[in-house]
Amino acid sequence: MALIVQKYGGTSVGTVEKIKTVAEKVKRFQANGDQVIVVVSAMSGETNRLLGLAAEVDETSPSPREMDVLVTTGEQVTxxxxxxxxxxxxVDARSYTGSQVRILTDHSHMKARIKRIDDERIRKDLDAGRVVVVAGFQGVDTDGNITTLGRGGSDTTAVALAAALKADECQIYTDVDGVYTTDPRVEPKARKLDRITFEEMLEMASLGSKVLQIRSVEFAGKYNVPLRVLSSFEEGEGTLITFEDTGVEQAKISGIAFSRDEAKLTIKGVPDEPGVAYKILGPIADANIEVDMIVQNISKDGTTDFTFTVHRNDYERAAAILTELTSTLGGEEIDGDDKIVKVSLVGVGMRSHAGIASTMFETLAREGINIRLISTSEIKVSVVVDEKYLELAVRSLHEAFNLAQDEVATVG
Amino acid sequence: MALIVQKYGGTSVGTVEKIKTVAEKVKRFQANGDQVIVVVSAMSGETNRLLGLAAEVDETSPSPREMDVLVTTGEQVTxxxxxxxxxxxxVDARSYTGSQVRILTDHSHMKARIKRIDDERIRKDLDAGRVVVVAGFQGVDTDGNITTLGRGGSDTTAVALAAALKADECQIYTDVDGVYTTDPRVEPKARKLDRITFEEMLEMASLGSKVLQIRSVEFAGKYNVPLRVLSSFEEGEGTLITFEDTGVEQAKISGIAFSRDEAKLTIKGVPDEPGVAYKILGPIADANIEVDMIVQNISKDGTTDFTFTVHRNDYERAAAILTELTSTLGGEEIDGDDKIVKVSLVGVGMRSHAGIASTMFETLAREGINIRLISTSEIKVSVVVDEKYLELAVRSLHEAFNLAQDEVATVG
Structure with missing residues (x-):
């Protein structure tokens, strides 16, 4: 008998018919002898309907506390x-809101963090043979105020419950049947992975793969919760997100992530002296603009070129801030481009296999793709290229690293 | 500075625009120096939408516990x-669900009774100058399960809060501007009452006037909460529901209530012996049929005629039960009529003024209206007449008792 936490997102419970399908799926697990906790999101469209009502009342600054009261009704219905x-x-079942469980959070409305989960009532229900149905995304603070966990919060609820109850597996049901080597809409030969490590999944998520929310992956990794991504609508084993010591020899590369909405900005000829990075990025951070890649070239004649990337939506604002800065910093010129994308290779195999980066650069060069920026970490290599090359870059790298083949074949 | 509890029903908060209108009204009271607690229902249509979803899942017997979880989201949105x-x-304001207040009830889902109200958080908010907004209709049991109070529960929530916090007044805002001498759709000369006693209001409610739910009136009477019915959309003082010792001399009659959906059944010639009433009404009650008026004529030759009224929807079922009973009871014949209505005079003045009933009977006789059944209590006289006479009966009685005149003029 296993204890399984299952999470179904908004599209999986989008209609009464789909909710009935989920119920049948849950019943099969229970009939199999498993104890099941189900975490659900609001029916798709419902959260937007509620946000629309709030916008009608106050479109500029609705109270975060009342926003949480409002939107949590969505999961409560489900x-x-x-x-x-x-x-x-x-099937005997019992529902719980976040407050009822209770899922205790800090006081940060709309972006609360889970502090503790009381598992007493849930355990009693499971022991009595009941399925426990929990509202995702929501919690309660120590003063009894309703809170929400922010984007993707239902995944976090599921992982946190799995951690608190030491579940055997946390299953995230979604509209895709697992994690792929890359986005199948860009590379039709993309292959579903049976397994991927937490570190790789984290990189994939942070680099633009939207299968799982990065916070829930972090959480699962931190609390050693085995996580599996599966399809709500099709049968299959999905992708298991594992710890590295699973004994399976790793492929060099697990996947290719990419992110379309990038823009880069360069401030040229700034004095190469201590504190210059802070002087540039401080005002950017003050304007609440998130910076992704940061590259500083070597010094030449006492000045340097400083480059960073931001979300495309922030491009104009960031450029304006830089232009203002040149007067005080003495930079020569601002250079920018908002027609760029980031393509990243991810794989724990990089640790033990040399030459990954050079194979990547070679492949791109052969296709005539100019690399504009490079950034690396222990298990990923990211390059920035012109937007028009995105599909070509992804497909040629997918081919070069044999990702369409079975993993076993590429281990080398 | 007064403490006022205001309740706004579903049509008063049916759209975002109407909710804004309610906010303006509340603001005026607060600006006036009053402390305000606002109780709201679900936006009109919302509860039916939720019930529709439940019916799609399980139209025969959805879990009462889960029905309460579902429908309470309606008020939470408001x-x-x-x-x-x-x-x-x-205006600084803070919302509370029934669980958050908390409004503690018994364990009866969908028809819970309030046992206690924790007023600590509300008092703190009021003292801090905040308006407190409470979800009507809902509570929580000692195990933390969400409960609802049944039909008209938001009125009950308002009255219970007013009682718990010893409010100066409980104002029920609705789509009519007060309690009328009778239904203005039947008698256009119907006059709004400035005051009515609790007992009269109770009789009016139980006799078919739908302005207030009977449970909330009972509750207000029991806990001495001054209750006022007003219009959400128009200005005005509405109708104050008072205790009898207000010093105002009472009119003989306050109003005329009526109920259209009546049916009567007579079982003729049953043996007039102890226990016969129980033998007839026991099986009716077992079938969950509610009986209203009960009349037993005097005995003749050791048998009697036994008559009672039921809701028109239950007429066929009740008739079938009676027919079956005649074989064991030895009744001669079943007689029935589902084209009847009940018309009632209500007024505490009856206690001290003789001749009310005879004026009523005289008036109806003059109009050629045959009285089929009569039933009286201390402050009301009800008659059953043929359906076709309803309007004529109401108007002629309204005229005979001078109800269109100011109250002062009719005292005497």
Whole structure:
């Protein structure tokens, strides 16, 4: 008998029919002898409907506390309907809001962090043979105020419950059937991975793969919760997110992530002296602009070129800040481009295999793709290239690293 | 400085625009120096939408516990939106669900009774100058399960809060501007009452006047909460529901209530012996049919005629039960009529003024209206007449008792 936490997102519970399908799936696990906790999101469209109502009342600055009261009704509707659907097919079930569990968080409305989970009521229900249905995304602070966990919070709820109850597996059901070597819409030969390590999954998530929210992956890694991504609508084993010591020899590369909405900015000829990076990036951070890659070239004649990337939406604002800075910093010129993308190779195999980066650069050069920026970490290499080369870059790298083949074949 | 509890029903908060109108009204009271607690229902249509979803999942017997989880989201949406609307116009406000207040109830899902209200958080907010916005209709049991109070529960929430906090007045805002001498759709000369006693209001409610739910009136009477019915959309003082010792001399009659959906059944010639009433009404009650008026004529030759009224929807079922009973009871014949209505005079003045009933009977006789059944209590006289006479009966009685005149003129 295993204890399994399952999470179903908004599209998986988007209609009453789909909720009934989820109930049947849950029933099969229970019939199999498993104890099941189900975490659900709001029915797709519901959260947007609620946000629309709030915008009608106050489109500029609705109270975060009341926003949380409002949007948490979305998951509350789903837990009730799913519990009814389970009863209807003979499965004893009981629903819990975040407050009822209770999932205790800090006081930060709309972006709260989980501090503790009371598992007493859930354990009692499981022991009594019940399926427990929990509202994702929501919690309660020590003063009894309703809080929400921010984007992707239902994944976090599922992982946190799995950690608190020491579940055997946390299954995230979504509209894709697992984690792929890259986005199949860009490279049709993309292959579903049976396994991927937490570190790789973290890099994939932070580099633009939207299968899992990065916070839930971090959380799962921190608390050693085995995580599996599966399809709500198809059968299959999905992708298991594992710890490195699984004994399976790793492929060099697990996947190729990319992110389209990038822009880069360069301030040329700034004095190469201590504190210059802070002087440039301080004002950018003050304007709440998130910086991704940062590259500083070597000094030449006492000046240097300083480059960084931002989200494309922030490009104009960042450029304006830099222009203002040149007067005080003495930079020569601002150079920018908002038609760029980032393509990244991810794989724990890089640690033990040399030459990954040079194979990457060679492949891109052969295709005539100019590399504009490079940034590396222990298990990834990211390059910035012109937007028009995105598909070509992804496909040629997918081919060069044999990602369409079975993993075993590429271990080398 | 007064402490006022205000309750706004579903149509009063049916759109975002109406919610903003409510916020403005609340602001005026606060600006006036009053402390205000606002109780709201779900936006009109929302509860039916939720019930529709539940019916799609399980139309026969959805879990009452989960029904409560589901439908309470309706009021939760309203409290959040109203609090935002108050913030938007500069009024500090804070919302509370029934669980958050907390409004402690028994364990009866979908028809829970309030046992206790924790007023600590509300008092703190009021003292801090905040408007407190509470979700009507909902509570929580000692195990933390969400409960609802059943039909008209938001009125009950308002009255219970007013009682717990010893409010100066509980104001029920609705789509009518007060309690009328009778339904203005039947008698256009119907006059709004400035005051009515609790006992009269109770009789009016139980006799078919739908302005207030009977449970909230009972509750207000029991806990001495001054209750006022007003219009959400128009200005005005509404109708104050008072205790009898207000010093105002009472009119003989306050109003005329009526109920259209009646049916009567008579079982003729049953043996007039102890226990016969129970033998007839026991099986009716077992079938969950509610009986209203009960009349037993005097005995003749050792048998009697036994008559009672039921809701028109239950007529066929009740008739079938009676028919079956005649074989064991030895009744001669079943007689029934589902084209009847009940018309009632209500007024505490009856206690001290004789002749009310005879004036009523005389008036109806003059109009050629045959009385089929009569039932009286200390402050009301009800008659059953043929359906076709309803309007004529109401108007002629309204005229005979001078109800269109100011109260002062009719005292005497």
């Amino acid at each position: 837990i009730a309907l799913l519990s009814m659907a389970l009863h209807k097919i003979g | 409290i959040a939106l109203l609090s935002m609307a108050l913030h938007k116009i500069g």
